[in-house]
Amino acid sequence: MEPKRDKKVIAMCILCVALLAGMWLIYTDLYQRLPFFQDRTITIGVFSDSYWEVPNGYSYQILEDAIQVFRESHPGVEVEYVSGIMKEDYSEWLAEQLLAGRAPDLFFVLSDDFNDLAEIGALKDLTLLIEKDKGFQKEEFYSSAYEYGQYHGVQYSLPYECAPKLMFVNKSILDREGLEIPDENWDWDQFYEICQKVTRDTDGNGIIDQFGVVGYTWEEAFESNGIKLFDQQGKECYLSDAKAEASLVFVEKLQELNNGYNATARDFDLGNVVFQPMSFSEYRAYKPYPLSIKKYSSFEWGCIPMPSGPKGDNISTLETLRIAMNGDTRHTADAWELMKILTCDERIQSEIFTYSEGVSVLKEVTESDKTLQQLIESSVDSRSLNLEILSGAVENAVVAPRFRNYDEAMAEVDKAVNDILEGKSNIRMEQIIWNRKINKFLE
């Protein structure tokens, strides 16, 4: 080969390698780590109103405090967030930021979005960070809340706050009817018995105007009867389970008590219903919320865990607000520190009881006297709430499987259950037929 040609070939090889390296840098976002792009500002995605659908004036209070704590331990690192994004716009905003490659390093993830974001790889796998960080104790979290941060067994997020589902009890009716408020280990039989006793026509006009329960659906029945509705991958449905049949029969029995009349949440508000399942956040919101004070002033109320089915426990699901890290973040270490402050710092977590309506995900915080004090201060009646009940409800909460299209699958099951309950044919047969249909849908 001539030397001239040789030189040309070498130049081309170098150019080619440089191009490939450049494309790799761009593709993997590593170019942002070049000195030119270096900065130490972490961004965090947050929405302005409460996760629990309750307006309050402290939307950024906890976050501001957390940033303050973070700044003290990490001088030189700035934390920024965009304020003013409403919860209803937050999912779309986050998706746009992700698509445009401008997503914040840390962001809150709404329940509806978590599965999708984890599935497409927008969230950072935290496993390595957790393993490397000796100071991080996952035992500090409620195991259920912690597990809610996983997707297909991988820790993609940490829980920030949660709210268990509890059974609201109208004590006034029970007193009137001469019934005891059930203890926290009550079961379906007790539940049915009370409902049967209180369901009647009080003013003698021939129309039932006092009811046992409102808002108790197949979901609550399934949860408290130990039914696992789907496998973890969301490929199979277990609707044809015998336990499911028992639950369906129980729900049908409850409905039959009302003799065709459908009680509504308004009936509960008016003090005509004994039981209503409700999230803890709603329960807390009743007191500070001015309208609800009026609403519930007419009766005494308290809350207890859900009644257990013959094969299950006094448990229900947990609603969780998670924080996740951007899969493409270039401030992993700093973001991890901030994430830990938000989720595992007891000072910050205890503020949840002050400024939000959820429950702290840390056992230590939720069970502390300080929390009780705070709850009493925020005018939750100490007689109506037992912290052990709350803590137990969170700890033992059912962790629903998390897979893509979970919501759609649940909607399918809802359709199936309504169809089965409305139809007069054999429940068992219907279960098998619907189970097949749903399995097909899952595929």
Place this chain on the structure above:
Amino acid sequence: MDESRYSGYTLVVMKNLNLFTILYIAVIMSSSLSGYIQENSALAFLAKVDQMPMVGWKVPVVSMGLYIAFLLVLYLQSESNLSLFLKVCLELAISFYISYVIGFSYTGIVLLILADTMRYFPKSRARLLFMVFISIFYLLIDYNLLSAYYGVAPLEAYLGYYQTEISSVLLGLKNVLNSLNMLVFLVYIILLVRMQFSEKERVLALNEQLNATNEELRCANMQLEEYAKESEKAAEARERNRLAREIHDTLGHALTGIITGIEACTTLMDVAPEATKEQLKAIAEVARQGVIDVRRSVKALRPDALEKFNLEKALAQAIQEMKRATNAEISYQCSAKLNCFDEDEENIIYRIVQECITNSIRHGKASKIQIQIGREFEILKICIKDNGIGCSNVHKGFGLHHMEERLDLLGGSLSYHGEDGFAVEAQLPIRWGTEEKKHD
């Protein structure tokens, strides 16, 4: 060759077509992403895909950067099978990532690799292996197959941003580009096959020609060998004859003269001793001449007289010598110019004259000999007549036979008769185009 130039052009067209197609898809993807963001339907888009899509601006940048790198690799020449293999692997890897970036919606770039690699095929023995390797890659690099392993958003998800008509036009154009790429590839292959075919044909034709020539050559060689053998035999025979002739012509002639002279001497010796002496001197002269002739014959096998003089003078001398040696009366008339003959003709004319005189004296006991040389049209006529005893039944001796033979070789003829003495007539055609030389 035309085909090779056209196939080169086709490759260039393919490269540009691929560039355009990839850029086209990349721009669709990136503009659709920004469209989704502006339209506030990013969430709906994310719900449709299995993998976080690449940020909009990166798609054209990365795909074009990779494509340029790909072209550079394509441009590199490889000299061995190993380097060709490495080159092909690198090309396939880059093409895979380009396809990955554009959501495996276009894989025609693999055809470009196949087309480029085919250029090496006449040189490479492993061509089938390469072809199979690249083809398998081409078959496997398919969205439906790969999306199971590499979660990529399908092009359809991006096209979902556009209105139905626009998106179908965009998709249609992409398919047209893809088909066009295949078409160009096909043309390239046809050109390549034609190129190889015509090359083969040319080689075949050349081979055939070579075979024919070889055959001809073999025949010619055989003929030549036969001819050489014949010619060798002929030369041998000719040489033998010539030798015999020479002996006969020179020694025979001289000895005849001597014998006749000596016979005359015996008769004369007592009557005229002086004349005998003279006669003996003449005989001695003849003998000497004979010796010289023999010596010369041995040397060049050519009459010395002819060597020294031209034909006319040589003949005159020979006749003169004969006259002196034999006492016979020899008349010589020559009406033709004798200066236009070749050596072989001169030889034969000289030998005929010499032979006939010798014969007349030896066999015919003639005392008078007439020699006439004349030309009739293109034929030289030599007539020699004597008054000897003749011969009614001519017995062809060596001399006559020899003369006939020599004349035959030159296309002439000999006739003779033995009544009233002995007469010989030789006819020798004068060679075509041979003019009498002007008298110098």
